[in-house]
Amino acid sequence: MLSLYNDLTRKKEKFYPIDKKKIRMYVCGVTVYDDCHIGHARSAVVFDVLRRLLEYLGYEVIFVKNFTDIDDKIIKKASQEGVKTEQIAERYIKSYDEDAESLSIKAPTYSPRATDMISQIVQMCKTLEDKGFAYSVDGDLFFDIKKFKSYGRLSGKNIVELEAGSRVEINKKKHHPLDFVLWKKSKSGEPKWQSPWGEGRPGWHIECSAMSTFLLGPTLDIHGGGEDLIFPHHENEIAQSEAATGKPFCRFWVHNGFVVTGGEKMSKSLKNFWTIKDILKLIPAEQLRYFLITTKYRSPLKFNWDDVKKAKRALDRLYGTLERIDEYQAKSGENCHLSINVENIVEKISDDLNTPAALGLLFDLSREANSLMEDGKFSKADKQCFDRIVKFCSDVLGILQMSPSTWFHNTINVPINSDQKAGMVSKEEEIETMIKKRNNARKEKNFKEADRIRKLLSDKGIILEDTATGTKWKSIN
RNA sequence: GGCGGCAUAGCCAAGUGGUAAGGCACGGGUCUGCAAAACCCUGAACCUCGGUUCGAAUCCGGGUGCCGCCUCCA
Numbered sequence: 001m002l003s004l005y006n007d008l009t010r011k012k013e014k015f016y017p018i019d020k021k022k023i024r025m026y027v028c029g030v031t032v033y034d035d036c037h038i039g040h041a042r043s044a045v046v047f048d049v050l051r052r053l054l055e056y057l058g059y060e061v062i063f064v065k066n067f068t069d070i071d072d073k074i075i076k077k078a079s080q081e082g083v084k085t086e087q088i089a090e091r092y093i094k095s096y097d098e099d100a101e102s103l104s105i106k107a108p109t110y111s112p113r114a115t116d117m118i119s120q121i122v123q124m125c126k127t128l129e130d131k132g133f134a135y136s137v138d139g140d141l142f143f144d145i146k147k148f149k150s151y152g153r154l155s156g157k158n159i160v161e162l163e164a165g166s167r168v169e170i171n172k173k174k175h176h177p178l179d180f181v182l183w184k185k186s187k188s189g190e191p192k193w194q195s196p197w198g199e200g201r202p203g204w205h206i207e208c209s210a211m212s213t214f215l216l217g218p219t220l221d222i223h224g225g226g227e228d229l230i231f232p233h234h235e236n237e238i239a240q241s242e243a244a245t246g247k248p249f250c251r252f253w254v255h256n257g258f259v260v261t262g263g264e265k266m267s268k269s270l271k272n273f274w275t276i277k278d279i280l281k282l283i284p285a286e287q288l289r290y291f292l293i294t295t296k297y298r299s300p301l302k303f304n305w306d307d308v309k310k311a312k313r314a315l316d317r318l319y320g321t322l323e324r325i326d327e328y329q330a331k332s333g334e335n336c337h338l339s340i341n342v343e344n345i346v347e348k349i350s351d352d353l354n355t356p357a358a359l360g361l362l363f364d365l366s367r368e369a370n371s372l373m374e375d376g377k378f379s380k381a382d383k384q385c386f387d388r389i390v391k392f393c394s395d396v397l398g399i400l401q402m403s404p405s406t407w408f409h410n411t412i413n414v415p416i417n418s419d420q421k422a423g424m425v426s427k428e429e430e431i432e433t434m435i436k437k438r439n440n441a442r443k444e445k446n447f448k449e450a451d452r453i454r455k456l457l458s459d460k461g462i463i464l465e466d467t468a469t470g471t472k473w474k475s476i477n
Numbered sequence: 478g479g480c481g482g483c484a485u486a487g488c489c490a491a492g493u494g495g496u497a498a499g500g501c502a503c504g505g506g507u508c509u510g511c512a513a514a515a516c517c518c519u520g521a522a523c524c525u526c527g528g529u530u531c532g533a534a535u536c537c538g539g540g541u542g543c544c545g546c547c548u549c550c551a
Contacts, residue, residue, distance in 0.1 A: 010481095027551095028551075029551090030550095030551075031549085031550080036551085037551090038551095039550090039551050040551050041551090042551070043551040044551080046551090071549085072549075073549070155480080155481090155546075155547085156480060156481070157479085157480065157546090157547070158479075158480080160479095204549085224551095225551065226550075226551030227482095227545075227546080227551080228545080228546070228549095228550050228551065229550080229551070230481095230546075231480095231546060231547065232546095232547085232548090233550090255551090256551070257482090257545090257551095258544090258545075258551075259551085260544075260545095263543065263544070264544080264545095265544080265545070265550090266551095267550065267551095268549090268550075269549085269550080294489070294490065294500080295489085295490070295491095296490090296491080298482095299482090299483080299490090300482090300483075300544075300545085302489075304488095304489095306488070306489090306501095307488070307489050307501085309501090310488080310489070310500070310501045310502085311489095311500090311501090313500080313501055313502095314499090314500050314501070316514095317500080317501095317514095320514065320515080321515090324514090324515080348491095354491075354492095356489095356490055356491050356498090356499080356500095357490095357491050357492080357498075357499085359490095359491090359499070359500080360490085360491065360498050360499035360500080361498085361499085362499085363498090363499050363500065364498080364499075367515095367516085370514095370515055370516070371515085371516060371517095373515085374515065374516055375516090442510080445510075447510055447511070450510085450511085451510095451511070451512085454511090454512075454513095458512095463512095463513065463514095464512080464513070465512085465513045465514055466509075466510095466511095466512080466513075467513090467514080472513090472514090474513095474514095
């Protein structure tokens with residue numbers, strides 16, 4: 001049974017969808033004006049794990065994640081570069097897709113762009129105006145929050161208090177400082193679309209309401225995003241959607257915590273961010289994915305290179321067990337000695353996505369398996385049990401997806417979901433040759449030469465292991 | 478000013494009423510030509526002060542520190 005922390009009720013609740021088998025899930029995507037950083041990666045991975053878990057549990061998940069492809073920052077960037085906003089959007093949508101693929105993020109069922117949904121957006125704005133929830137002033141259309149009684153419920157904000165100490169700048173067109181723009185009159189030279197209020201473009205919040213309603217219907221099972229979106233973005237989505245449809249907008253609101261560095265939120269404006277692409281030049285994507293799930297999704301995730309490196313060592317341990325199992329001749333026998341099965345892991349993750357606890361079980365399991373093999377007791381039943389768990393890790397967590405030799409031999413720039421070796425062939429041959437030389441020296445008891453070669457390789461980050469079945473090598477980072 | 482979150486060993490991180498998972502690092506051992514890996518053993522933690530309770534890291538209240546939202550933000 002899956003339970004999720006619901007920000008709407010501020011407590012952990014048993015999750016069940018409206019339809020027995022079908023889940024409608026919407027996650028706010030990125031505004032495409034720059035490369036994504038680890039904060040975006042975290043959000044993407046968290047909701048990818050949730051989506052994969054739901055599918056693992058047997059649900060059909062209709063998953064929508066949008067691209068905001070028209071907004072002030074995109075317009076600004078386009079004018080700086082002297083190109084059209086479409087070109088900027090196209091470039092960074094491509095960049096996002098590349099990052100998502102590297103990180104094994106499963107593609108959403110739908111990835112709508114705001115500019116492809118203008119008619120639905122205009123339609124919803126019109127409905128809001130017709131119903132008296134919106135007013136137009138000089139080409140702009142605003143949402144009238146005073147008309148929506150439960151405004152502030154999700155974020156726990158009190159409108160009066162917000163007004164009193166707020167930093168919201170005064171816009172004289174607005175009836176209330178917190179009223180927000182649904183349709184924005186375009187300035188000259190800006191992209192524009194026809195509407196009943198004149199030429200303009202959508203405000204930010206309305207696109208999510210229009211898209212989700214159009215693609216998923218009036219009521220969602222799950223709506224996700226970073227916790228910075230709770231207010232005002234998600235608050236406004238609720239107001240717009242419920243005002244327009246008259247139905248509850250979403251049952252479960254799920255938000256991921258920030259990636260922090262040096263104790264501060266990682267963000268563009270603080271210039272303390274690492275892009276996904278920069279990181280993946282240095283470490284395997286699976287290592288980043290593992291790192292991102294070592295902390296519960298709602299807690300702040302402290303990013304520092306020291307701990308990212310430790311994630312590699314931890315995965316080495318798991319892959320080491322996988323490799324040992326591959327080479328081990330399992331004893332026949334129905335007896336399963338392992339004390340942990342895949343259900344135990346599923347149970348942990350089903351508890352509000354407690355990935356760290358699930359990973360903890362994985363290491364317990366690894367020790368048990370290693371120990372059984374040391375004692376020659378690892379059975380075929382044990383192997384089956386272990387295989388099921390590895391498959392779950394691969395399918396849902398997105399780790400342990402490759403073969404151990406791929407992991408150990410080529411740990412950089414490997415597409416996470418591919419077993420292909422990337423440009424390491426000549427280096428591998430070189431290493432194999434040196435290993436042969438060293439083993440010849442060992443046969444002749446020339447240990448000085450053998451150790452010289454070992455040192456030579458270890459200086460290049462290649463560690464040798466002499467085992468009963470021969471010498472193995474792996475690269476360390 | 479308003480609202481909210483967090484504080485667990487050297488570092489990271491679970492646990493949310495019954496006596497502290499896990500990973501990395503450290504120490505001792507087994508194994509090894511030497512290593513590595515693995516296994517075994519070991520040490521080490523619940524910010525502070527009160528309260529509730531037979532019993533609190535876990536609940537309540539005060540304090541301190543840090544962070545977030547209230548403006549675009551994953």
